[in-house]
Amino acid sequence: MTDRNHSNRDDESRAATRKPSSKKRMALMLIGAAVVFGGVFAVKSVMNTGMNEFFDNMPQPPASVSAAVAKSERWRDGAEAVGTFVAVNGTDVTTEAGGVIRTILFEPGQRVKAGTVLVRLNTANEEATLRALEAAAKLAVSQRDRWRELGQQKLVSLDEVEQRAADAASALAQVEAQRALIAQKTIRAPFDGTLGIRKANLGQFIAPGSPIVNLQSINPIFLDFTLPQQRMDQLVEGTIIRATVDSLPGRTFDGRITAIEPLIDTETRSVKVQATFLNEDNDLRPGTFAKVGFDLGGEQSVVVIPQTAVSFNPYGNAVFVIREMQYGPDEKSMDGKPLTGSKLVVQQRFIKTGATRGDLVAVTEGLKPGERVVTSGLLKLRNDATVTINNKVEPSAETAPKPGNS
Numbered sequence: 001m002t003d004r005n006h007s008n009r010d011d012e013s014r015a016a017t018r019k020p021s022s023k024k025r026m027a028l029m030l031i032g033a034a035v036v037f038g039g040v041f042a043v044k045s046v047m048n049t050g051m052n053e054f055f056d057n058m059p060q061p062p063a064s065v066s067a068a069v070a071k072s073e074r075w076r077d078g079a080e081a082v083g084t085f086v087a088v089n090g091t092d093v094t095t096e097a098g099g100v101i102r103t104i105l106f107e108p109g110q111r112v113k114a115g116t117v118l119v120r121l122n123t124a125n126e127e128a129t130l131r132a133l134e135a136a137a138k139l140a141v142s143q144r145d146r147w148r149e150l151g152q153q154k155l156v157s158l159d160e161v162e163q164r165a166a167d168a169a170s171a172l173a174q175v176e177a178q179r180a181l182i183a184q185k186t187i188r189a190p191f192d193g194t195l196g197i198r199k200a201n202l203g204q205f206i207a208p209g210s211p212i213v214n215l216q217s218i219n220p221i222f223l224d225f226t227l228p229q230q231r232m233d234q235l236v237e238g239t240i241i242r243a244t245v246d247s248l249p250g251r252t253f254d255g256r257i258t259a260i261e262p263l264i265d266t267e268t269r270s271v272k273v274q275a276t277f278l279n280e281d282n283d284l285r286p287g288t289f290a291k292v293g294f295d296l297g298g299e300q301s302v303v304v305i306p307q308t309a310v311s312f313n314p315y316g317n318a319v320f321v322i323r324e325m326q327y328g329p330d331e332k333s334m335d336g337k338p339l340t341g342s343k344l345v346v347q348q349r350f351i352k353t354g355a356t357r358g359d360l361v362a363v364t365e366g367l368k369p370g371e372r373v374v375t376s377g378l379l380k381l382r383n384d385a386t387v388t389i390n391n392k393v394e395p396s397a398e399t400a401p402k403p404g405n406s
Contacts, residue, residue, distance in 0.1 A: 062344070062386040065377035066394040067322055068306050072369040075302045076295045079234075080356055083225025083243075085277075087218050087286040089191045092199075092211035093118060097184040100205050106213065108197045112189045119200070119212055121185035130178040137171035144168035193217035194282060216286055219279040223255060225292050226270040235260055241275050241294035245284070253277055253284065257294075302354065302362040308395040309373040310353060310361060317353050319367065320346040320374040320381050322389070344387050346374060359396045 099121030106118045144164045151161035189195075196214035200206055223243055227235065239257045255277035264271050275292075277284060311318045324342050351366030367373070374381065375395050381387070 062388045063377060063380050064390045065346075065374045065381070065387050066391050067372050067389045068309060068375045068394070070303050070305050070363065070367050070369050070371045070373060072301055073304050074299045075304075075355065075357065075362060076299050079227060079231055079294060081225040081227055081273075081292045083223050083275075083290050083292050085284050085286055085288045085290060086222045086224055087193075087216040088220060088222055089193065089215075089217040090286060091190065091215060093187060093189065093213050093215050094209050094211055095119075095121065095184065095187050095206060096208055097121070097181060098205065098207045098210075099123070099185050101200055101202055104198070104200075104202055106195055106198075108195060108213070110195050112193065112195060112215075114189055114191045116189045117186055118189060118195075119187040121187075121206075123182045123185050126178060126182045126185070130175065130182065133171070133175045133178050137168070137175045140164075140168040140171035187212060189215060191215070191217050218282055218284065218286060220276050221279040221284050221286070222258075223275045223277060223290055223292065224272065225275075225290075226265075226268070226272050229264050229269050229271055232260075232264075232271055235271075235273065239294055241292055243275075243277065243290045243292050245288050245290050247288065248283060251283075302364070303367050303369055304357075304360045304362055305367065305373055306359055306375050306395055307356065307361045308359075309375045309378075310351070311378055316350045318348050318350045320378060321349050321367070322346055322372040322374060322387065344389065345384050346381050346387055348381075348383050 101119055102122045103120040104118075105120070106112065106116075112118070144167070147156055147161045147164040150156040151158060193215045194217075196216070198213050200210070200212045206212065223241075235257065237257050237260065241255055241257060243253045243255060244251070245253075255275040257273060258276045259274040261272035261274075305319070309319050322344055323346075325345050326342050349366055352364045354362035354364045356362070374387070377387075
């Protein structure tokens, strides 16, 4: 019995000593796993840092761009705009009274004078009514005259005389009204001009207001365009302007400013201007788009560059200026070799622009003659980017550009 008790106590003692040993092994396993994973993450972090440093320091290949040199030219102080030709007078000829077209007396495209008869409507019923009214008016006038004589002889009252006079006046007024109605059915040109294509046919019934033919007075002709409000103090009536239209290449038309709108558009901050052009051959047509140019003073020296070189932004216009620099001592090529000599780098610079002439724009501030600017490939550039110049295909830079196929 005693031996069995001793044996039980020994087993309990050995079990008590085994429990702390298991916890220790578990702790060591966790520590070992932490060390392993920590080492893996540390190695990966070091590798990522090294790769990032490698890519950050790896030289970027130079961007291929086209370039142009800023030049100094003599330009007249002027302005350019776009506008639309409009007729001095233009309308759809119509009728005040409805009826059936009896006669058409014009040809499409014909030039007519004010008052020329264009169309006559059927007036048979109106003329019959007119004859009846004329007969009634003749009787009313005769009775008025007779009663007037009787009134002078005191044979009728003054009221009767006045009544007969009123009846005669009413009858005569009805005759005039009927004649006016008949006259309305003779449609005439309201002003001198050129007729368009006929919109009504012989025998057709047309209601009041229905268009018959378009009439445009285009000699002279107006040209409407807008200019920024900053130009208002330079605008005066009588200023000579030049206009060109794409449909008439090689020709320039001269006109004069004849009206300036006193109200400035609050949305565009621009002022509407109207010029007048002689148009004896009717070459200029209403609705034609035109490019407008005019001088505002003498010649002045300006720095000009192609418009494609300018990045137009709401916060300011900018260009990329090309500068030549020496390679730094730490700069290397893609294969790790040291770079020597010079390189071309770009620097973004904000400028102020002025008038335009064709493909060129004047720079009023921020650029000097002789400086080179990028003219294509601007979107792929950043400050201090390295570039190479390739002008095999470069944007047009002419003051009077022509279509590529001309």
